[in-house]
């Protein structure tokens with residue numbers, strides 16, 4: 001059954017949280033197209049780690065089935081992580097339901113999750129990178145596909161206001177113009193495609209051999225050093241701040257747009273969406289485009305989806321986008 005669920009940005013636009021019903025208990029989860037585990041804050045955590053979060057209590061769910069012989073452990077690229085055991089339960093997101101979804105119950109979470117606003121994650125990458133052992137689990141989206149008109153989900157994540165995740169159909173009220181699609185290479189478990197060029201103002205540049213992934217679980221856009229340094233060269237007050245951990249600039253700056261290849265298509269983020277937050281020094285601001293560091297995989301996170309409706313289509317698979 002197709003459906004749509006509201007995605008609400010936390011006050012700092014770090015993540016978008018979606019209410020998910022698990023065995024009748026509602027938790028606010030971070031939907032993450034860059035990972036494939038559905039894990040929740042549970043009663044297995046220390047009471048101090050539970051503070052400030054909605055907690056999944058399997059003993060209160062009549063549809064919970066124990067699968068504590070299965071364990072999981074995940075580490076994310078930002079250094080955060082979680083681990084625990086498993087069970088199954090019925091999960092509903094908007095109008096889409098799955099029975100017998102593997103639920104990963106956290107008995108350990110890293111500090112950034114305790115201090116964060118979410119109650120866990122719902123992975124939307126390919127099930128090949130799920131961490132459950134001895135047998136990897138299927139994602140909610142994989143399990144839901146047979147009940148959807150089309151095997152797709154879409155992310156609508158406008159800045160500073162409620163967005164949505166659509167399942168089974170795209171919603172033309174959330175974008176302008178036409179959706180354009182690129183084949184996806186899922187061999188690394190991500191919604192990944194070639195991303196080999198960029199443009200900032202009149203400066204074009206190559207990102208030869210680079211790919212990109214669309215990652216709803218990453219806040220910013222993290223790109224090749226070549227592109228990022230070219231971008232901030234066009235911002236007169238910009239500097240790469242060790243204190244702030246990236247490029248900062250005077251908050252009064254008018255920032256340039258940045259465009260980059262997604263397959264043979266060109267995506268654009270308007271400069272107005274690239275002033276992400278205030279930085280440590282008075283009057284300075286932190287950029288929503290930052291360096292990915294080493295490697296040749298660009299991470300197109302929420303700042304990209306602030307300006308573009310993203311469609312993740314499992315038939316193909318392919319990734320599509322249009323200006324939102």
Ligand SMILES: O=C(CN1CCCCC1)Nc1ccc2c(c1)OCO2
Pocket residue numbers: 032034076077078079080121217218219222292293299
């Ligand atoms: O770690 C993440 C996303 N992660 C998703 C689950 C919650 C915690 C944050 N993104 C990320 C963070 C830093 C990176 C990176 C990706 O690629 C290079 O550097």
